[in-house]
Amino acid sequence: MLRYTDDMTEVAEDMLAGFFQGWPRAASPAQHLAVLRGSYRAVVAVDRAAGRVVGFVTMISDGVLTASIPWLEVLPAWQGRGIGTELMRRVLEGSERFYSVDLLCDAPLQPYYDRLGMSPVPGMTLRHPAALQGGPRERPGKA
Ligand SMILES: CC(C)(COP(=O)(O)OP(=O)(O)OC[C@H]1O[C@@H](n2cnc3c(N)ncnc32)[C@H](O)[C@@H]1OP(=O)(O)O)[C@@H](O)C(=O)NCCC(=O)NCCS
Structure with missing residues (x-):
């Protein structure tokens, strides 16, 4: 039995x-x-019986006009059951603003x-793989 929560x-x-399946380095728990x-x-x-998280999605945002979704993952044994779609549906709720x-x-x-209403756009990124596997850090600029 699955339960979804944003708490x-x-x-x-x-x-x-x-x-972090298939990543050269995984983030630590x-x-x-x-x-x-x-x-x-x-x-x-959350799979209630197993007591473990089987899928997650995150959104970061300025809270006003822009948001992004950096992470969506469902554990392999739970894939193909609509969990990713439901996580996306829930995280996008209210994002029309x-x-x-x-x-x-x-x-x-x-x-x-595309099925969730999104469109392809070009983009750019800067990646630092060595940032994975460390502990949580102080946020820069948040003294
Ligand atoms: C992508 C992912 C989150 C989908 O989760 P899920 O719970 O299996 O998704 P759903 O059950 O809601 O939907 C399954 C559909 O996604 C499609 N899908 C899943 N992974 C896919 C992939 N890598 N490429 C293309 N389609 C994919 C399946 O073919 C299936 O299509 P169908 O409904 O037409 O049969 C999951 O496969 C996953 O965690 N993958 C590894 C991490 C990842 O790629 N995350 C996305 C980062 S942008």
Whole structure:
């Protein structure tokens, strides 16, 4: 039985195993939890019987006009059951007030997001792989 929640106080590090599949480095559970709690909004799917998170999505935002969705992942054994779609539906709820909601994805996933009303755009990024696997850090500029 699955339960969806956007209350990250219900989530603990030991519920977060198995994510960042296929990444050369995974975020640590402490980093992962800090990501969930530090986001503008996060939604997780919890398998009640297993007591673990099986899918998550996060949104960051200025709270006024722009938002982005940096993370969406469903554990392999739970994929193909509509969990990713439901996580997206929930995280996008009320986002009509933003001018833009952006996310980056590989080309094969564009039809997936197209079904959710999103459109392809060109973009740029700067990546620092070494940032993964560390502990949660102080936020720059937040003295
Ligand atoms: C993408 C992802 C979140 C989808 O979650 P999910 O719970 O399996 O998705 P749903 O059950 O809601 O939808 C399944 C659909 O997504 C499609 N899909 C899943 N992964 C895909 C991929 N990598 N490329 C293209 N389509 C994909 C499936 O083919 C399926 O299509 P169908 O409904 O026409 O059969 C999940 O596959 C995942 O975690 N992948 C690894 C991480 C990732 O790529 N995240 C997205 C970052 S932008």
